[in-house]
Amino acid sequence: MNIKKRKITGLNLLNQDRAPLERRAVQFLFVLVILFIGIQFIRFVNSYADPSATVLVHRPAGVEAFLPISALVALKSWLYTGIFDSIHPAGLVILLLAMALSLVFKRSFCSWICPIGTLSEGLAIIGRKLLGRNFVLPRWLDYPLRSLKYILLSFFMAFILIFMDGPSAYGFLQTPYNMIADVKMLDFFKNLTVTGMTVITVLALLSAVIQNFWCRYLCPYGALMSLLSIFSPWKIRRNGDTCISCQKCTAVCPNQLKVAKAKDILSPECSGCLNCVKSCPVKGTLEFSSPPFSSKRLAFDPKRAAIILVVTWFMVVGVAKFTGHWESSIPPEMYRILIPQAEQFNH
Ligand code: SF4
Numbered sequence: 001m002n003i004k005k006r007k008i009t010g011l012n013l014l015n016q017d018r019a020p021l022e023r024r025a026v027q028f029l030f031v032l033v034i035l036f037i038g039i040q041f042i043r044f045v046n047s048y049a050d051p052s053a054t055v056l057v058h059r060p061a062g063v064e065a066f067l068p069i070s071a072l073v074a075l076k077s078w079l080y081t082g083i084f085d086s087i088h089p090a091g092l093v094i095l096l097l098a099m100a101l102s103l104v105f106k107r108s109f110c111s112w113i114c115p116i117g118t119l120s121e122g123l124a125i126i127g128r129k130l131l132g133r134n135f136v137l138p139r140w141l142d143y144p145l146r147s148l149k150y151i152l153l154s155f156f157m158a159f160i161l162i163f164m165d166g167p168s169a170y171g172f173l174q175t176p177y178n179m180i181a182d183v184k185m186l187d188f189f190k191n192l193t194v195t196g197m198t199v200i201t202v203l204a205l206l207s208a209v210i211q212n213f214w215c216r217y218l219c220p221y222g223a224l225m226s227l228l229s230i231f232s233p234w235k236i237r238r239n240g241d242t243c244i245s246c247q248k249c250t251a252v253c254p255n256q257l258k259v260a261k262a263k264d265i266l267s268p269e270c271s272g273c274l275n276c277v278k279s280c281p282v283k284g285t286l287e288f289s290s291p292p293f294s295s296k297r298l299a300f301d302p303k304r305a306a307i308i309l310v311v312t313w314f315m316v317v318g319v320a321k322f323t324g325h326w327e328s329s330i331p332p333e334m335y336r337i338l339i340p341q342a343e344q345f346n347h
């Protein structure tokens with residue numbers, strides 16, 4: 001082997017893009033999809049808000065990806081009543097899909113698909129370019145802050161899964177408020193208050209300075225994926241026999257995991273981003289792989305991971321569409337009534 005042992009620190013890798021190209025391509029694809037959904041949704045709302053409109057725009061069901069609380073209530077209702085939510089079925093499909101991906105491929109939803117994760121990464125790159133580096137919080141502050149996302153998740157879980165009974169969950173899904181929760185969300189962003197704008201600006205600034213600020217400390221959806229990812233059979237695994245201890249993997253880990261020292265990365269913070277796999281200079285030393293199945297491991301390099309994630313995602317969406325678990329059952333006449341008076345539905 002002609003690779004020299006050398007010490008590489010995070011500072012050496014400062015201005016490199018740490019992500020595999022394949023992951024960037026998948027992130028770009030999902031950002032495009034979200035932009036298309038966003039534009040289509042605005043057109044849909046405008047067409048229904050205008051009583052004189054003669055052409056009504058089709059509602060893109062994918063917008064329900066932004067209704068995670070409604071999806072959690074729908075999950076509770078489904079488990080209790082056996083009825084799959086027909087008001088925002090795509091939201092429930094997306095939640096189940098993200099959970100299933102986390103159970104198998106760590107938190108790959110967060111690092112490959114979620115547009116908020118992508119935005120957060122983009123802000124961190126801008127921060128690195130402007131300031132020369134991203135900052136890491138000291139451990140005494142990092143640990144308690146990391147628990148915030150789990151506290152937020154516990155709050156939502158306790159309210160929905162424990163304090164809300166099955167009939168109440170089903171009843172909530174049928175309320176006008178839930179039916180147009182997506183329209184109200186759009187209204188919130190269209191009419192941002194000073195407080196809302198301040199919170200978003202502060203979060204954006206913190207994400208530029210501290211890598212993954214939102215995902216690492218505050219996102220309850222990410223916390224749920226983290227907990228599920230503990231059971232994932234696919235993990236980052238390091239072969240100590242061929243490792244040259246160059247530390248590149250540790251330097252590029254956005255979640256500050258000590259990859260170069262671990263055998264298997266068991267941490268729920270690992271987002272399956274594969275930055276470390278891409279950076280490892282010794283082929284076959286660092287892999288995103290299963291435990292050995294009949295003495296052979298099944299490893300996914302960035303290319304394979306990208307193909308599997310994209311194919312799985314679009315296949316599940318296709319099956320959901322085909323089987324009638326994607327489009328909302330809310331009829332256009334109901335939207336005609338609800339959307340113009342959206343402001344009056346507050347709960
Ligand atoms: S251990 Fe590797 S895959 Fe996991 S978060 Fe760190 S860089 Fe990404």
Ligand code: SF4
Binds near residue numbers: 249279281286
């Ligand atoms: S696993 Fe690869 S990148 Fe990490 S220290 Fe060993 S040789 Fe370097």
